[in-house]
Amino acid sequence: MSGSLLVVGGAHIDRRGRIAGTTVMGASNPGRWFEEPGGGGFNAARNLARLGHEVRLIAPRGGDAAGMAVSAEALRVGIDDCPVVFLDRATPSYTAVLEADGNLVIALADMELYDLFGPRRTRTLSFRAALGEARHVLCDANLPAETLAALATAAGARDLPVFAIAISPAKVVRLLPCLAGLAMLFMNAAEAEALCGSRPDDPAGWPALLREKGLKGGVVTCGAGAVVAFDETGTAVLSPPRLETVVDVTGAGDAFASGVISARIEGRALGEALRHGAALAAITVCSPHATAENLSRDLANSYMPLVPDVEILS
Numbered sequence: 001m002s003g004s005l006l007v008v009g010g011a012h013i014d015r016r017g018r019i020a021g022t023t024v025m026g027a028s029n030p031g032r033w034f035e036e037p038g039g040g041g042f043n044a045a046r047n048l049a050r051l052g053h054e055v056r057l058i059a060p061r062g063g064d065a066a067g068m069a070v071s072a073e074a075l076r077v078g079i080d081d082c083p084v085v086f087l088d089r090a091t092p093s094y095t096a097v098l099e100a101d102g103n104l105v106i107a108l109a110d111m112e113l114y115d116l117f118g119p120r121r122t123r124t125l126s127f128r129a130a131l132g133e134a135r136h137v138l139c140d141a142n143l144p145a146e147t148l149a150a151l152a153t154a155a156g157a158r159d160l161p162v163f164a165i166a167i168s169p170a171k172v173v174r175l176l177p178c179l180a181g182l183a184m185l186f187m188n189a190a191e192a193e194a195l196c197g198s199r200p201d202d203p204a205g206w207p208a209l210l211r212e213k214g215l216k217g218g219v220v221t222c223g224a225g226a227v228v229a230f231d232e233t234g235t236a237v238l239s240p241p242r243l244e245t246v247v248d249v250t251g252a253g254d255a256f257a258s259g260v261i262s263a264r265i266e267g268r269a270l271g272e273a274l275r276h277g278a279a280l281a282a283i284t285v286c287s288p289h290a291t292a293e294n295l296s297r298d299l300a301n302s303y304m305p306l307v308p309d310v311e312i313l314s
Contacts, residue, residue, distance in 0.1 A: 004054040005265070006130055008151060009041025009140030009165070010114065011059035011074070011083075012092035013066045014290055016250060023099050037073040038094060038290045040140035040165040043251045047258035047280060049078045050295040053265075056080040056130055060117040063087030082130065084121060089113050092142075102248045102285070109168070114142045119150035131158065136265050138257075140165040145174035152181035163261050165254060169194035176213070184217035184231070184264070185210075186257035192220045203228045204313060207235045219260060219277065221253060229260070229274045235313040236271040240278050241306040243285065251290030256281040259300070271310040279303035 019031040041059065049055045057079050061067035067085065074081035092114060096107035121127060131137070137155045139148060139162065148164075155162045166172035166187035172194050175185065179195075189206075193199040196209040206220045207230035217231035227238045259280035263273035279300050283292045292299075 004056060004134050005045075005048060005136045005138060005261075006056050006058065006134035007041045007045040007048075007138045008058045008143070009138070010039030010092070010111070010142035010167070011037065011042035011045075011057060011061060011070050012039045012094060012111070013069065014038030014250065015093060015095040016098055016248070017096070018098045018102070018248075019100055019105070021100060023105060034288070036289060037070045038251070039092075040142065040167050040254050041138060042070070042074075043254035043290050044138060044140075044165065044258045044261070045079055046073070046077050046291045047255055047284075047295060048262060050291070051258070051262050051297055051300065053262065054080075056082060056134070058082045058084065058127065058130060060084045060086060060113055062089040062091040062113060064091055066091035066093065082126070084117060086113060086116060089116070096250065098248065098250075102246050102250075104249065111142055115144055117143055117147055119144075119146045122147065122150045122154055128154070131155065131160070134160060136161050136163070136261075138163045138165070138261065141167040141171040141174045143174070145177060148174055149178045149181075152178035156181050161265075163257070163264075165257050166191040180214040180216070182215060182217070184219065184260070185215055186219045186253065186260070187221075188253060189220060189222045192218075204235070204237055206230075219256065219274070221256060227256075227274065227278065229270055231270050234270060236274050236310040237313060238271075238274050238278055238310045239308050241282050241303075241308065243282060246285045247288050248290075249285050252281045252285050255284035255291070271312055274310050275304060275307045276300065278307045282306065 015035045019029045092111045097105045161183035164185045169190045172191040219229040229236045256277040259277035260273045263276040
C-alpha cells in the first residue's frame with residue numbers, strides 16, 4: 001500500500017429505523033430499528049481498511065458501552081484505534097428514520113461531545129507522533145472549525161495531503177477557514193451550496209464556484225444524478241450506475257469518498273478514481289450496513305464494469 005492513512009473525525013453509534021410500508025407523517029409507522037457503529041470518518045476508515053490500507057483512527061468518544069462498541073468494531077476490521085476518551089460523557093450518536101425504499105425521512109445527530117475535541121488535541125505528543133507516521137490524512141466536519149484548521153495546518157507543514165468529508169450542510173461551513181489546505185473535499189449538492197451560497201444551473205459549474213472559495217479539489221454528488229469531481233488539473237463528470245435494488249443509502253457518500261481516496265493515494269487519475277468511488281457506493285447501497293461487510297478489492301473490481309466512463313471537461 002501507499003503508506004498509512006490517519007483518520008481524525010466522527011466514530012459513534014448509528015441508529016436507523018426503517019418504515020415497513022408507506023410513510024405517514026405525523027403518525028406512528030410500523031418498522032424495525034437497527035444499530036451499528038458509524039460516523040463519516042469511521043465509515044471511510046472501515047472501507048479503506050477492508051481495501052487493505054493501513055489505517056489509524058483518532059476519534060473522541062465517551063466512557064460508555066457505545067464507546068466500547070466503536071473500539072471493538074475498529075479492532076475487528078483491523079484499524080489501529082487511538083481514541084480520545086471522555087470518561088464522564090456519552091458517545092455521540094446519529095439516529096435516522098428511513099422509508100421502506102431506504103431513503104432518508106429525517107435524522108437527529110447528538111454530537112456535542114465532538115465540540116470538546118479542541119485544537120490543543122492536535123498539539124499533543126501522541127497526535128504529533130501519529131501525524132509524523134502518516135502519509136495521508138482524512139478528517140470530517142464533525143470536529144470544531146478551529147480543530148480542523150489546526151489539523152490542516154499541521155498536516156500542511158509535513159506536506160501531507162488532507163482529504164475531508166463534509167458530513168452535512170450545517171457542518172461543512174466549519175471547513176471554510178481551511179479549504180485551501182485540503183487536497184479534496186467530498187460533499188453533496190446541498191453541502192456544496194452551503195459553502196458557496198448558491199448552486200449552478202448545471203452541475204458542471206460546481207468546480208468554478210468551489211475554486212473561488214479556495215478549494216483545490218472536490219467531489220460533488222447528487223443522489224442518483226451526475227457526480228462532478230475536480231482537482232488542479234481538470235474536471236470529470238460521471239453518471240452513477242443504475243441499480244435495480246437499493247437496500248440502504250446510509251454510508252453511500254462515505255463509501256464514494258473511500259473509493260476515490262483509495263485510488264488517489266495509489267496514484268490513479270481523477271477520472272479513474274471517480275469510477276472507483278462510484279463502484280464502492282454501489283456496493284454499499286446494496287448492503288444493509290453503512291459499510292459493506294463483504295467489501296474487498298476483488299468485489300470492488302467486479303463492480304467496475306457497471307460504472308460508466310467519465311466525461312473529462314477542459
